[in-house]
Amino acid sequence: MTAALFAAKSGKKVRLIDGNEQVGRKLLVTGSGRANLTNQHMNASHYTCADAAWMDTLLKRFGHTDLIDFFHEIGVLTFSTSDGWCYPVSESAQTVVEAFACALHLAGIELVLNTKVTTIDKTKEGFNLDLSTGATISANRLIVAAGGKAYPTLGSRGELFASIKNLGHSITPLVPALAPVTCEMKPWSKLTGLRFDTRVSLYESNTLLAETTGNLILTEWGLNGPAVMDLSHHISTRPNAKLELILNPLFNSEGELRDLIARKHGTATPLRVILGSVLPPKLPPVLIARAGYPVDVLINELNNGQTDKVLKSAAAMPFKVTGVRGFEYCQVCAGGVPVSEVDPMNMRSRLVPGLTLVGETLDVVGPCGGYNLQFAFSSGAVAGMEINNPPK
Numbered sequence: 001m002t003a004a005l006f007a008a009k010s011g012k013k014v015r016l017i018d019g020n021e022q023v024g025r026k027l028l029v030t031g032s033g034r035a036n037l038t039n040q041h042m043n044a045s046h047y048t049c050a051d052a053a054w055m056d057t058l059l060k061r062f063g064h065t066d067l068i069d070f071f072h073e074i075g076v077l078t079f080s081t082s083d084g085w086c087y088p089v090s091e092s093a094q095t096v097v098e099a100f101a102c103a104l105h106l107a108g109i110e111l112v113l114n115t116k117v118t119t120i121d122k123t124k125e126g127f128n129l130d131l132s133t134g135a136t137i138s139a140n141r142l143i144v145a146a147g148g149k150a151y152p153t154l155g156s157r158g159e160l161f162a163s164i165k166n167l168g169h170s171i172t173p174l175v176p177a178l179a180p181v182t183c184e185m186k187p188w189s190k191l192t193g194l195r196f197d198t199r200v201s202l203y204e205s206n207t208l209l210a211e212t213t214g215n216l217i218l219t220e221w222g223l224n225g226p227a228v229m230d231l232s233h234h235i236s237t238r239p240n241a242k243l244e245l246i247l248n249p250l251f252n253s254e255g256e257l258r259d260l261i262a263r264k265h266g267t268a269t270p271l272r273v274i275l276g277s278v279l280p281p282k283l284p285p286v287l288i289a290r291a292g293y294p295v296d297v298l299i300n301e302l303n304n305g306q307t308d309k310v311l312k313s314a315a316a317m318p319f320k321v322t323g324v325r326g327f328e329y330c331q332v333c334a335g336g337v338p339v340s341e342v343d344p345m346n347m348r349s350r351l352v353p354g355l356t357l358v359g360e361t362l363d364v365v366g367p368c369g370g371y372n373l374q375f376a377f378s379s380g381a382v383a384g385m386e387i388n389n390p391p392k
């Protein structure tokens with residue numbers, strides 16, 4: 001939609017083809033229906049992208065403030081939470097989709113909905129697109145914004161990767177990202193349903209692969225929430241590795257907790273009450289039991305070494321990883337067309353004249369927090385505004 005709007009602005013006659021019955025179907029469900037559109041801390045370093053300089057170039061062409069200005073232009077006002085996540089003031093993704101639909105209409109863009117592109121063929125003048133309606137249409141320029149394979153019920157099923165490959169591009173393996181992580185949960189069954197903020201470290205043997213801090217929830221099958229979703233592409237790209245997640249819910253409170261323990265030393269205070277000063281109430285009994293002590297043990301019944309053992313186990317809760325949930329449950333698809341095959345100054349293919357590739361079709365993953373929509377909007381905007389310029 002962004003690509004179409006900017007292309008129309010640059011004077012092109014634009015047709016937007018989408019397999020869905022309405023535009024912006026996926027946008028509608030983002031941010032749990034609130035649309036986390038971008039992030040105030042937008043920076044190339046937050047993305048998993050083979051070339052950070054590539055992402056930096058794109059964000060310099062069209063970054064966070066450009067996007068906020070663009071939203072104002074189409075009638076979407078935004079605000080940011082204290083941690084920088086940006087949402088529409090309406091807190092409704094529907095108002096954003098309606099603003100896009102209205103802008104597309106006013107720009108005179110022809111919508112071809114409920115229609116799938118089945119194959120793309122290169123011709124001398126441009127491209128022929130075979131459609132699911134049986135029709136074939138031609139275009140001298142083509143922007144592919146077909147997404148990846150995440151959440152197929154919302155329209156993106158990766159169906160155009162075969163055509164993109166036939167045109168000459170490579171496709172890195174497509175795997176779920178920003179996905180819930182499945183783990184052996186038996187040792188933690190008493191904590192099902194518990195949600196808390198924690199540091200999460202992902203290890204392969206003793207090697208730290210990645211680390212995040214954020215919110216997560218324990219379920220019967222594994223861990224869900226931003227803190228683990230941001231690590232999931234490291235897991236889905238290592239299908240045979242022995243991986244472990246270590247949770248540290250004391251990541252920002254251990255010093256304070258140790259001071260409190262020192263003050264309460266020698267009193268008949270239950271350790272679980274002291275741990276409860278910084279942890280949700282379900283956690284302390286489980287952590288004390290795992291360290292090998294009765295859940296109601298008093299602080300004056302433990303020596304320093306024993307309280308230290310409880311704190312160490314509380315600061316390193318291990319979860320054996322068994323995998324990630326599939327494309328049906330993930331927010332983003334990792335893999336796709338390598339960024340090295342696309343010019344970030346205009347999003348044009350470096351291999352196929354006339355072809356432009358944007359959004360999740362490319363091998364880029366951002367963390368939770370508005371980074372993936374920003375990438376889709378940035379790459380779309382640059383693609384559209386450059387569509388009329390002669391190749392450099």
Ligand SMILES: Cc1cc2nc3c(=O)[nH]c(=O)nc-3n(C[C@H](O)[C@H](O)[C@H](O)COP(=O)(O)OP(=O)(O)OC[C@H]3O[C@@H](n4cnc5c(N)ncnc54)[C@H](O)[C@@H]3O)c2cc1C
Nearest residue numbers: 019030031036116117146147155156359360370372373376
């Ligand atoms: C549940 C959920 C919540 C999310 N929340 C957020 C969030 O709050 N913030 C954030 O930054 N990111 C979020 N994301 C990720 C974000 O939605 C995506 O990164 C973004 O939508 C990618 O945009 P895109 O245009 O590249 O692809 P898509 O949004 O997937 O759009 C691709 C479009 O192409 C169409 N299409 C595909 N193939 C064909 C074909 N062959 N013919 C015709 N049309 C076709 C599809 O119907 C679809 O409309 C979320 C994702 C999900 C699934």
